[in-house]
Amino acid sequence: MKSFLLLIFKNLRRNRLRSILTGLAVFVLVVIFSMIHSVLTFLDKATQEKSSNILLVISERYRLPSRFDRSHFERIAYEGGSVNKELRTIPGYQPDQYTLWHIIVFSLDPEMKDKDLQFFAIATLPEKLPTMVDGLEGLDPRLCALMRNPPGDAKPNTGILMGPDRLKKIGKQVGDKFPAKTFSHREGKSGLRLPFDVEFVVVGELPAGSRWAQGAFMVYDYLDSRLNEEKCELDGKVNLGWLRVNDKATAGQVAALIEKKVAEVKCEQASSAVSRFLEGYEDLFTIVKWVLRPAILSVMAIIVANAIGITVRERMTEMAVLKVLGFSPRQIQLLVLGEGLIVGLVAAFASAGATYLLINFVLGGINLPVAFFPVFFVPGEVLLIGPILGVGTALAGGYLPAWLARRVNVSEVFAKVA
Amino acid sequence: MGQPIVRVSHVHKFFTRGSEQIDVLNDLSLSVQEGEYLGLMGPSGSGKTTLLNLIAGLDKPSQGEIRVAETLVSAMSESELTRWRTRNVGFVFQFYHLLPVLTAYENIELPLLLLSLSSAERKRQVNTALELVGLTDRMRHRPGQLSGGQQQRVGIARAIVTDPTLIVADEPTGDLDKKSAEEILNLIDELHRTLKKTIIMVTHDQRAAQRTQRLVHLDKGQLAEADLAMAASH
Numbered sequence: 001m002k003s004f005l006l007l008i009f010k011n012l013r014r015n016r017l018r019s020i021l022t023g024l025a026v027f028v029l030v031v032i033f034s035m036i037h038s039v040l041t042f043l044d045k046a047t048q049e050k051s052s053n054i055l056l057v058i059s060e061r062y063r064l065p066s067r068f069d070r071s072h073f074e075r076i077a078y079e080g081g082s083v084n085k086e087l088r089t090i091p092g093y094q095p096d097q098y099t100l101w102h103i104i105v106f107s108l109d110p111e112m113k114d115k116d117l118q119f120f121a122i123a124t125l126p127e128k129l130p131t132m133v134d135g136l137e138g139l140d141p142r143l144c145a146l147m148r149n150p151p152g153d154a155k156p157n158t159g160i161l162m163g164p165d166r167l168k169k170i171g172k173q174v175g176d177k178f179p180a181k182t183f184s185h186r187e188g189k190s191g192l193r194l195p196f197d198v199e200f201v202v203v204g205e206l207p208a209g210s211r212w213a214q215g216a217f218m219v220y221d222y223l224d225s226r227l228n229e230e231k232c233e234l235d236g237k238v239n240l241g242w243l244r245v246n247d248k249a250t251a252g253q254v255a256a257l258i259e260k261k262v263a264e265v266k267c268e269q270a271s272s273a274v275s276r277f278l279e280g281y282e283d284l285f286t287i288v289k290w291v292l293r294p295a296i297l298s299v300m301a302i303i304v305a306n307a308i309g310i311t312v313r314e315r316m317t318e319m320a321v322l323k324v325l326g327f328s329p330r331q332i333q334l335l336v337l338g339e340g341l342i343v344g345l346v347a348a349f350a351s352a353g354a355t356y357l358l359i360n361f362v363l364g365g366i367n368l369p370v371a372f373f374p375v376f377f378v379p380g381e382v383l384l385i386g387p388i389l390g391v392g393t394a395l396a397g398g399y400l401p402a403w404l405a406r407r408v409n410v411s412e413v414f415a416k417v418a
Numbered sequence: 419m420g421q422p423i424v425r426v427s428h429v430h431k432f433f434t435r436g437s438e439q440i441d442v443l444n445d446l447s448l449s450v451q452e453g454e455y456l457g458l459m460g461p462s463g464s465g466k467t468t469l470l471n472l473i474a475g476l477d478k479p480s481q482g483e484i485r486v487a488e489t490l491v492s493a494m495s496e497s498e499l500t501r502w503r504t505r506n507v508g509f510v511f512q513f514y515h516l517l518p519v520l521t522a523y524e525n526i527e528l529p530l531l532l533l534s535l536s537s538a539e540r541k542r543q544v545n546t547a548l549e550l551v552g553l554t555d556r557m558r559h560r561p562g563q564l565s566g567g568q569q570q571r572v573g574i575a576r577a578i579v580t581d582p583t584l585i586v587a588d589e590p591t592g593d594l595d596k597k598s599a600e601e602i603l604n605l606i607d608e609l610h611r612t613l614k615k616t617i618i619m620v621t622h623d624q625r626a627a628q629r630t631q632r633l634v635h636l637d638k639g640q641l642a643e644a645d646l647a648m649a650a651s652h
Contacts, residue, residue, distance in 0.1 A: 010519035011499075132449050224453075321515040324476060325529045326504025326574075330495060411468070411477045 008338040015311070018046065022307040023347035026393070029300045030351035030386050034358070035366055036288055036296075037385065038378045042211075043285070046271060054133070054251045055270040058241035058258065066239050072262050073100050073241040073332045083261045090257070092250030094243075097238075099128035101240040102223060105184040108170055112195065116169050118183055121216040123223035129161075132242050133217075135210045146203035147219050151175075157222035159203035163213035167205065177201045187230035194239040196230045198222075209360050209377060241265075297393055300344075304397030304415075309339045319405050320413035329406035336405045340398030341391055348390020352382050423616050424450035424584065429482030429492075431468055431639075442468045443479070450618060455610045458620045459499055464636040466515030466620045467588055473618060474507045476498040487583050496605040504532045508577030510587035514569040516561040516576075523548070523557040524566075526575045533580065547575040550612075551605060568600030574605060578613070581582045585609075587619040591626055603629050 010017045058073065059066035075081040077098035087093050101122050108117040129136050147159035154177060172178060179199045186193035206212040217386040220238075227235035243250045248269075255267040288401070312319070319332055327335075356378045359366055366376040431443040443465045450456050458466045471477045472484055475491050476499075484492040486506065494502060499572060516525045526547050530540045538569035548554045551571040561569050569588060577585055590606065603626055610617055625631050635642035 003527070006524075007517075007520070014519050149600075284490070317515060318517060321511070321517070323500065324474075324503065324509050326500055326532045328500045331532075412469045414471075 004156055004335065004338070008335060008342060010341055011311075011315075011335075012342065018310070019305055019343060021291075022303060023343050025303045025349040026300055026344055026347035026353075026390060029296050030348045030389060032377060033293065033389065034352055034382045034386060036293060037382060038359075038366060039376045040285065040289060041379055041381075042376050044348050052247050054245050055132075055247065056243040056251055056254060056263050056267055057270045058243070058267050059239075061259075061264055061266045067234070067237050069266055070100065070236050070238050072265055073238055076258055076262060076265075077241060077243060083258060086257060086261070087254060090250060090253050092246035093254055093383065094245060097128075097131055097244035098134040099125045099242045100220060100238045101242070102234075102238050103184075103240075105216075105224065106180040106181060106198065107183045107195075108178065108393025110181070112181065112183060119162070119166050119170060119206050119214075119216055120184075121162075121218045123218050123220040126159075126217070126219055130322075133212075135207065139205070140204070143204035143216050147217070148372040150201040150203050152201070152248060154201040155199070157225075158199055160200040160203055160216055160218045161204045161206050163201055163206040164208045165208075165213040166216060167202065168384040169214075172202055174202050174205060184221040185227065185232050185234055188233055189231045196226065196232075198226055209365075211377070213364055218264060226269060239242025242270075244268075297389065300389070300393040301397035304340045304344060304394050305401060306397075306399045307343075308336060308401040309404075311339065312336055314406045316405075316408055316413055319408045320410045323410050325409060332408070333402040333406040336402035337395065337398045340394040340402075343388055344390035344397075346390075349387045351390075352384075355386070356380070356382055422433050422449040423452040423454075423487050424448070424618070425483075425485040426469070426473065427483045429469075429472065429479040429484060431465070431472065431477075431480050442639050443472075446482075446640060448634065450616060451607075453610075453614045453616055454507065455606075455617045455629070455631045456619070457633040458618065458636060459622070459627055459633060460636035462518055463591075463638075465639040469636065470586050470588055470618060470620050473584070474509060475503050484530075501510045504529055505580060506583040507648045508580065508582040508585040510573050510577045510585065510590045512589040512592040514561070514566075514573045514593075516569055516572055518561050521560055522553060522557050522564065522572045522575075525561070525572055526579050529576060529580050540629065543579055543581075547579040550578065550609065551575045564636070565598070566594050567601050570594060570598070570602050572606065574602070574609070578609060578615070583616065585615050587617065589621055589623075590619065591621070591623050599625070 006245065058076065076083045076087070077100075078084060079095070084095070088095050101121060101124050103122055105118060105120045107119075107268070108112075124133075126147040127141075129144055130139040130141060131137075140356045143161060148157055150156075150159040167173060177199065179197055182199055183195065185195075187196045200218065206215065222237070226232075243254065245254055251269055255269075258265065258267040287299040319336075322332055322335075323329070359378045366378075426446060426448040429443055430441070430448045432439050432441045434440070446465075446469065447632055448469075458469065460466050468477070472479055472492070473486065475486075475494070479492050482492065483490060489502065489506075491499070491502070516522075517528070520528070522587075523544055526544045527540055530543060535543070545554070551574055553568060553571050553575065556564060556568060559568075561572070562570065570593075574590075577587075587606070593601050594602060606617065606619070607629055609615055619626065620626055
């Protein structure tokens with residue numbers, strides 16, 4: 001076995017340029033495949049219906065972007081609300097699991113031009129972050145408390161949690177106090193619809209390498225008070241509300257009740273909401289899934305087939321000699337396939353590893369704003385999928401040339417040589 | 419010399435090119451004694467190499483039988499022939515056909531990889547073969563670093579390393595200059611003398627032919643008349 005492998009490696013080194021170019025092609029194609037896979041996998045997971053501990057999203061029924069009165073949400077989620085009383089009678093409804101979102105964009109640039117100094121924040125209920133936001137399950141509750149009561153002389157509720165990548169972009173770190181202007185929301189007092197000022201204290205970081213690495217969470221009460229002071233038309237509005245239920249049956253019952261009692265909103269599983277939002281991209285995703293991905297795999301296989309095919313044609317006499325010496329057709333086939341497998345495996349493994357490390361830890365994710373997801377990360381499974389693809393396409397591409405090699409007719413080859 | 423170790427009985431061999439049938443060997447019968455050093459001569463297209471390939475199990479006759487050490491080679495399947503060749507036949511090529519990526523040592527070791535031998539046993543056999551052909555000091559060289567004569571000696575070492583029943587050589591001096599050819603022929607003589615191997619050699623070279631114990635002429639796929647008489651007496 002050791003000698004066989006040695007023979008394979010030596011044959012690969014024989015034409016280094018060909019081996020390197022083939023490996024490089026596989027490397028690049030696996031990078032592209034991994035990036036596509038990362039985006040599609042993430043979106044698949046986000047649109048996949050869960051079967052337990054389900055998040056329900058409440059949004060405006062008739063308009064996009066969703067924006068509805070907070071009072072509707074209070075009726076639904078807060079204790080004592082008219083709809084809430086009925087919801088509490090449904091087994092599986094989790095009465096303490098609720099939150100609301102108001103999405104807003106700020107800028108640190110006084111002239112509001114520099115995009116790197118902008119950030120979007122979700123104004124929400126900080127105490128609910130660890131239980132109501134996917135990806136923040138391990139968040140330290142003390143950070144939530146600091147948002148309400150930041151240290152030093154900062155005003156209450158001005159604490160903000162921000163992702164490390166966004167902090168780096170705006171040049172801030174934990175402990176920094178800074179002013180910002182609203183980019184998306186304007187005051188209504190002067191009639192000039194000017195942005196208004198807020199101030200924040202960074203009390204903590206959101207998890208690195210997560211979908212929140214570029215985002216931020218602020219306290220809803222602070223935003224609400226500023227909107228009220230500035231008489232902004234968005235005062236008292238929320239974009240989304242969230243509830244949690246135990247199972248799909250409860251989800252159905254809760255959603256039906258809410259939609260019946262509050263005509264202005266609709267309620268659905270979070271995955272369904274994302275699916276609907278992505279409907280506009282459906283054709284694109286279909287082409288990527290069923291045309292581009294198979295095309296990439298096919299090209300990889302063809303490249304390997306080409307390289308191995310040339311190799312076999314060049315070395316027909318050697319194959320014949322090996323047969324004369326007693327190598328069986330199967331052994332000759334394996335020697336040829338082995339070359340393709342090694343190139344495919346090594347290149348794909350290196351590619352998957354490099355993609356994973358570079359995108360997740362150096363570049364901070366794939367920047368592709370789709371739906372609510374500004375950035376995508378490469379999942380760990382790519383480290384396994386990459387090498388499997390490399391091996392699979394090498395086998396597929398190398399099979400025919402290897403089969404031709406095993407069928408070499410010794411007497412014909414030597415007759416031609418003579 | 420002992421019993422016939424190779425028996426070729428009424429062998430026909432033809433090839434098909436499109437709709438045309440080309441007869442290469444016609445009802446050929448031949449015996450080779452154990453330990454004999456036989457030469458095969460004849461004009462181009464007479465069937466010498468084809469006969470050699472049939473005896474070595476590289477091809478199968480269209481008709482007739484070939485036995486090597488009582489094994490009916492002509493009836494074996496391809497996989498059986500492959501296994502049989504490893505242990506029973508050592509082949510020396512005109513153009514050496516060494517693997518260029520392997521050293522002399524590794525080229526000689528190649529056939530041994532197919533046998534169930536420990537690496538120590540393989541090493542011993544390879545070193546023995548290298549000593550016999552006088553190339554111990556060149557074992558780490560690749561074919562590109564060896565002269566034609568040295569490459570052929572590696573080829574011979576590779577042919578004998580498994581201690582085969584039969585050694586077949588197809589124009590072993592065909593690609594060599596006079597001096598190297600002489601060295602190779604001396605080596606083959608030496609191997610025949612010391613190892614008592616049965617050797618069948620196809621050659622155009624009169625000097626090589628004179629070294630053999632018996633010379634057989636082929637013409638248009640048949641033995642020449644004088645050889646027929648001699649074959650009958652065997």
